[in-house]
Amino acid sequence: xxxxxxxxxxxxxxxxxxxxxxxxxxxxxxxxxxxxxxxxxxxxxxxxxxxxxxxxxxxxxxxxxxxxxxxxxxxxxxxxxxxxxxxxxxxxxxxxxxxxxxxxxxxxxxxxxxxxxxxxxxxxxxxxxxxxxxxxxxxxxxxxxxxxxxxxxxxxxxxxxxxxxxxxxxxxxxxxxxxxxxxxxxxxxxxxxxxxxxxxxxxxxxxxxxxxxxxxxxxxxxxxxxxxxxxxxxxxxxxxxxxxxxxxxxxxxxxxxxxxxxxxxxxxxxxxxxxxxxx
Amino acid sequence: xxxxxxxxxxxxxxxxxxxxxxxxxxxxxxxxxxxxxxxxxxxxxxxxxxxxxxxxxxxxxxxxxxxxxxxxxxxxxxxxxxxxxxxxxxxxxxxxxxxxxxxxxxxxxxxxxxxxxxxxxxxxxxxxxxxxxxxxxxxxxxxxxxxxxxxxxxxxxxxxxxxxxxxxxxxxxxxxxxxxxxxxxxxxxxxxxxxxxxxxxxxxxxxxxxxxxxxxxxxxxxxxxxxxxxxxxxxxxxxxxxxxxxxxxxxx
Numbered sequence: 292x293x294x295x296x297x298x299x300x301x302x303x304x305x306x307x308x309x310x311x312x313x314x315x316x317x318x319x320x321x322x323x324x325x326x327x328x329x330x331x332x333x334x335x336x337x338x339x340x341x342x343x344x345x346x347x348x349x350x351x352x353x354x355x356x357x358x359x360x361x362x363x364x365x366x367x368x369x370x371x372x373x374x375x376x377x378x379x380x381x382x383x384x385x386x387x388x389x390x391x392x393x394x395x396x397x398x399x400x401x402x403x404x405x406x407x408x409x410x411x412x413x414x415x416x417x418x419x420x421x422x423x424x425x426x427x428x429x430x431x432x433x434x435x436x437x438x439x440x441x442x443x444x445x446x447x448x449x450x451x452x453x454x455x456x457x458x459x460x461x462x463x464x465x466x467x468x469x470x471x472x473x474x475x476x477x478x479x480x481x482x483x484x485x486x487x488x489x490x491x492x493x494x495x496x497x498x499x500x501x502x503x504x505x506x507x508x509x510x511x512x513x514x515x516x517x518x519x520x521x522x523x524x525x526x527x528x529x530x531x532x533x534x535x536x537x538x539x540x541x542x543x544x545x546x547x548x549x550x551x552x553x554x555x556x557x558x559x560x561x562x563x564x565x566x567x568x569x570x
Numbered sequence: 571x572x573x574x575x576x577x578x579x580x581x582x583x584x585x586x587x588x589x590x591x592x593x594x595x596x597x598x599x600x601x602x603x604x605x606x607x608x609x610x611x612x613x614x615x616x617x618x619x620x621x622x623x624x625x626x627x628x629x630x631x632x633x634x635x636x637x638x639x640x641x642x643x644x645x646x647x648x649x650x651x652x653x654x655x656x657x658x659x660x661x662x663x664x665x666x667x668x669x670x671x672x673x674x675x676x677x678x679x680x681x682x683x684x685x686x687x688x689x690x691x692x693x694x695x696x697x698x699x700x701x702x703x704x705x706x707x708x709x710x711x712x713x714x715x716x717x718x719x720x721x722x723x724x725x726x727x728x729x730x731x732x733x734x735x736x737x738x739x740x741x742x743x744x745x746x747x748x749x750x751x752x753x754x755x756x757x758x759x760x761x762x763x764x765x766x767x768x769x770x771x772x773x774x775x776x777x778x779x780x781x782x783x784x785x786x787x788x789x790x791x792x793x794x795x796x797x798x799x800x801x802x803x804x805x806x807x808x809x810x811x812x813x814x815x816x817x818x819x820x821x822x
Contacts, residue, residue, distance in 0.1 A: 371650065378603075
């Protein structure tokens, strides 16, 4: 982790005391969010999300695979995040470290536990052949709040995803000789179709430093943060996932306030997500 | 793998409609990232590549330092979703080799002796791949280095040429056309690929690889076409840099 100078820390503390942030935002205000989908034609679905200067690209690949024994009728999703050295002077290449793994797992949980992907509709032959959905998240430019950027990019990419019947037709045709249900599946789905999706939760992250809580931390704010809380909320206004991070603590009142702020902002982000995916 | 696809017709027109000496469409944008000291986004046909430069900064781990000059660490990485069948994330033997030859090519043009014990890190990320990613990556790296203000003798640039469309007669290949900048099918089913990188001001060759089968005459022709291609791309690199910095001046 990068060191922060005391001058910068004091500067941010003083600004916060006067109710201000370094980029002029309110405490409960997100940076500008831009969502762009379908930019990678080799991927089954893709999206680029910019939150201020933070930039994340998510790509979805699908393949035919074997189900897990405890869920023979369900597709399988696999999430991976790469903090590639392109994005920050502090990221190193090589196998994913703690931070990349936490990021991938938090994104994965948000999507998996809310059943955003209709995994039950991704079975071709019970116990034998199902669809694998790979979510790969690449951090391209790092200026804070990767959790929200990565989650949003993954969701936008999933909504942009078409099941690649055409690309895998030779394999599917071979499989249908052995597995009768695959034949039925192929008749039902003669060409690429939209990946079955359910209502997604939207994740909003806040951090606390020097007894103030700010939403959507920039890199400067993240570096001096004592505690972090990510809250994912759904369309009905319910909570779907949370993750507290760092070695500081929150009071119960702070947590409740963060949840409310996350609900309000989640609603606005949802509108942007729907618009980007043409809903 | 053999294929019945006719890569080039009798009029010398290629599968995607290009002439033998015609490049795919290329778009270059300099300075696209906030955090990196220099960066470049490049589209070359179906390839989409981002390059970012960090440094010069202290080389770590220490044992990689050279007391006389900077070390150039280029890292070529392919996104898992950049190809038809998902690529396992992380470096493999192919990407390590490409990283090495690109590092060596860049080392030649950068004034490394100005920065002893430092490293200059060049990260190349392939977002979408469609034949010729190493040329696209090196070309993007050249622009990113210039954008980062790294002192260089020249902006390095890369382009490939190759041979396609020879006929198969009982296991022997005859005929064939030498063309520039192989596309996807040409790369998969062609007869030879010759990617090169040059320093366009002096014409020095910084990177050269070849696979396939070329006669001496075909090699001469391919090299000539690739160098010509490099010069065309070099112009686009400079235009992208001018476009970025001209805009900056106008704002001031």
